[in-house]
Amino acid sequence: MKKIIVVDDSRFFCALIEKQIIEQTPYGVVTCSSLEEAKIVLSRLDKESIQACLTSYRLRDATEGEAIELFRSHNIPTIVLISDVTARLRSRFWQLRVIDYVLKHDKYAINEIINTLSRLERNPNNKIVIVEDSKTSAKMLQILLEVHQYDVMHFNNPKQALDYVKYHQDVKMVITDYNMPEMDGCELTRRLRRLYSKQELAILGMSGAGQTIMSANFLKHGADDFIIKQSFLAEEFYLRVNSYLDRLNTYQELATAASYDYLTKIPNRRHFFEVVEAMHEAAIRHETPVTCAMIDIDKFKSVNDEYGHSVGDEVLRKVAETIKSSTRKSDVVARFGGEEFCMYMNGMSAENAQPYFEKLRQKISDTIIHVEDYTLQVTVSIGLNSKLEQDLNQMLEKADKSLYEAKETGRNRVILNSNLAEVSCS
Ligand SMILES: Nc1nc2c(ncn2[C@@H]2O[C@H](COP(=O)(O)OP(=O)(O)OP(=O)(O)O)[C@@H](O)[C@H]2O)c(=O)[nH]1
Numbered sequence: 001m002k003k004i005i006v007v008d009d010s011r012f013f014c015a016l017i018e019k020q021i022i023e024q025t026p027y028g029v030v031t032c033s034s035l036e037e038a039k040i041v042l043s044r045l046d047k048e049s050i051q052a053c054l055t056s057y058r059l060r061d062a063t064e065g066e067a068i069e070l071f072r073s074h075n076i077p078t079i080v081l082i083s084d085v086t087a088r089l090r091s092r093f094w095q096l097r098v099i100d101y102v103l104k105h106d107k108y109a110i111n112e113i114i115n116t117l118s119r120l121e122r123n124p125n126n127k128i129v130i131v132e133d134s135k136t137s138a139k140m141l142q143i144l145l146e147v148h149q150y151d152v153m154h155f156n157n158p159k160q161a162l163d164y165v166k167y168h169q170d171v172k173m174v175i176t177d178y179n180m181p182e183m184d185g186c187e188l189t190r191r192l193r194r195l196y197s198k199q200e201l202a203i204l205g206m207s208g209a210g211q212t213i214m215s216a217n218f219l220k221h222g223a224d225d226f227i228i229k230q231s232f233l234a235e236e237f238y239l240r241v242n243s244y245l246d247r248l249n250t251y252q253e254l255a256t257a258a259s260y261d262y263l264t265k266i267p268n269r270r271h272f273f274e275v276v277e278a279m280h281e282a283a284i285r286h287e288t289p290v291t292c293a294m295i296d297i298d299k300f301k302s303v304n305d306e307y308g309h310s311v312g313d314e315v316l317r318k319v320a321e322t323i324k325s326s327t328r329k330s331d332v333v334a335r336f337g338g339e340e341f342c343m344y345m346n347g348m349s350a351e352n353a354q355p356y357f358e359k360l361r362q363k364i365s366d367t368i369i370h371v372e373d374y375t376l377q378v379t380v381s382i383g384l385n386s387k388l389e390q391d392l393n394q395m396l397e398k399a400d401k402s403l404y405e406a407k408e409t410g411r412n413r414v415i416l417n418s419n420l421a422e423v424s425c426s
Pocket residue numbers: 263296297298299300301302304308309310311312313316337338339407411
C-alpha cells in the first residue's frame with residue numbers, strides 16, 4: 001500500500017488528517033512531528049512506496065519551509081500546509097514545484113487535501129497532449145503537469161497530435177499553441193471538436209502575448225479556455241487544468257453510473273439495448289448466427305432469507321463475475337434486474353451454444369462462494385434462443401420461455417428453444 005507522509009507538530013492535527021486519509025483514500029499514513037523525524041522516516045522508507053507528502057511550512061525545528069525542500073529534493077509530490085500565505089511564499093512554492101498549498105485553518109482544508117490526493121491517484125490515467133512547436137514552452141508545461149502526475153505527450157506537429165488523439169481514448173485534454181506548421185491551433189481545435197464533445201475532451205488554446213483576438217478565436221472554434229503563454233501563473237494554470245479534468249471525470253462517472261449496474265459492475269438493461277440493437281441489425285443483414293441467453297439464479301430468495309441480503313448481494317457479484325469471465329469481447333452480458341442476467345452472443349450457433357452454456361452452468365454450480373462466515377454454492381437455470389429473428393425483443397422473449405421451461409422442469413439446467421431439447425440435467 002502506498003503511503004502519505006504527514007508532517008506537523010500538532011499530534012491532534014496529524015491524528016485527524018490520518019483518520020480522514022485512511023477512511024477516504026486507498027493510502028496508508030506515516031506521521032512525523034518534526035523535520036528530524038521526517039528525515040529518519042525518509043531514510044527508512046522505500047521512495048517508491050511514498051505517494052505524496054503533506055507538510056507544514058513551519059515546524060519547531062524548521063521554520064523556513066526546510067521540510068518542503070527535503071521532500072522536493074527526493075522528488076516526492078508535496079502539499080504544503082500553511083496558516084497564511086504571502087506573494088513571496090507563493091512564488092517560492094511554485095519554484096519548488098509543490099502540488100498545492102492549503103490554508104490550515106480553513107474549514108474546508110481537509111476536504112481540499114483529500115480532493116488533491118484523489119486527483120493524484122487519478123492523474124496518471126488522465127493523458128494530456130501538448131501541441132507546441134516551441135521546445136522551451138512545451139518543456140515548461142510538461143514539467144508543471146508532471147508535478148501533478150499527469151501522463152503528458154508532446155507533439156510539435158498538429159496533424160500528428162490529431163492522429164494520436166483519434167487512436168488513444170485515454171487523452172482527456174489537449175493544450176495547443178496557435179502558430180504551428182501545417183495547421184494552426186484554431187483549426188486543430190475545430191477538427192477535434194468535430195470528433196469529441198466537451199464532455200469527452202477538454203481543449204485549452206494558447207498563444208503569445210499581444211494577440212488579443214486569439215482568445216475569442218479559440219473559444220469560437222470550440223476550446224474550453226485560453227491562456228497567454230508567457231504570463232500565466234502556475235497556480236492559475238493548475239486551477240484551470242484541474243477544474244476541466246474534474247468536470248470530465250464527473251461526466252464519465254455519471255455516464256458509467258447510467259450504463260452499469262452498481263452492484264455487479266456489469267452493464268445494465270438500458271446499456272444492453274443501446275449496444276445490442278445495432279449489433280442485431282448487422283447480424284440480420286449478414287445472416288450471422290446469434291444466441292440470446294436468459295440466466296436466472298435458482299431459489300435466490302432462500303439465499304436472502306437464510307443468510308441475509310448482504311450475502312445475497314455477494315452471491316450476485318460472484319455469479320456476474322463468473323459469467324463475465326467466460327465471455328469474449330464480442331459478447332454482451334448485462335444484469336436485467338434482480339437475479340436475472342442476459343447474454344447476446346454474436347456469431348454463436350445453436351450447436352455451439354449448447355456446450356458453451358452447459359459448461360457455464362457447470363462452472364457456476366461448482367463455484368464455492370465464501371462470504372462473511374459462510375460457504376455456499378448456487379445453481380442457475382438458463383434459457384436459450386438461437387433462431388435468428390428480425391425482432392430482438394422476440395428473440396429475448398423466446399429465450400425467456402426456455403428459461404421458464406428450465407425452471408418448471410427442475411432448475412439447474414439449460415434449455416434451447418429451437419428444438420426444446422433439454423441438453424443437461426443435474
Ligand atoms: N440480495 C439481493 N437480492 C435481490 C436483489 N434483487 C432481487 N433480489 C431478490 O431475489 C429474489 C428473487 O426471488 P424469486 O423471484 O422468488 O425467485 P427465486 O427465489 O430465485 O426462485 P426461482 O427463480 O423460481 O428459482 C427476491 O427475494 C428478491 O428480493 C439484489 O440486488 N440483492
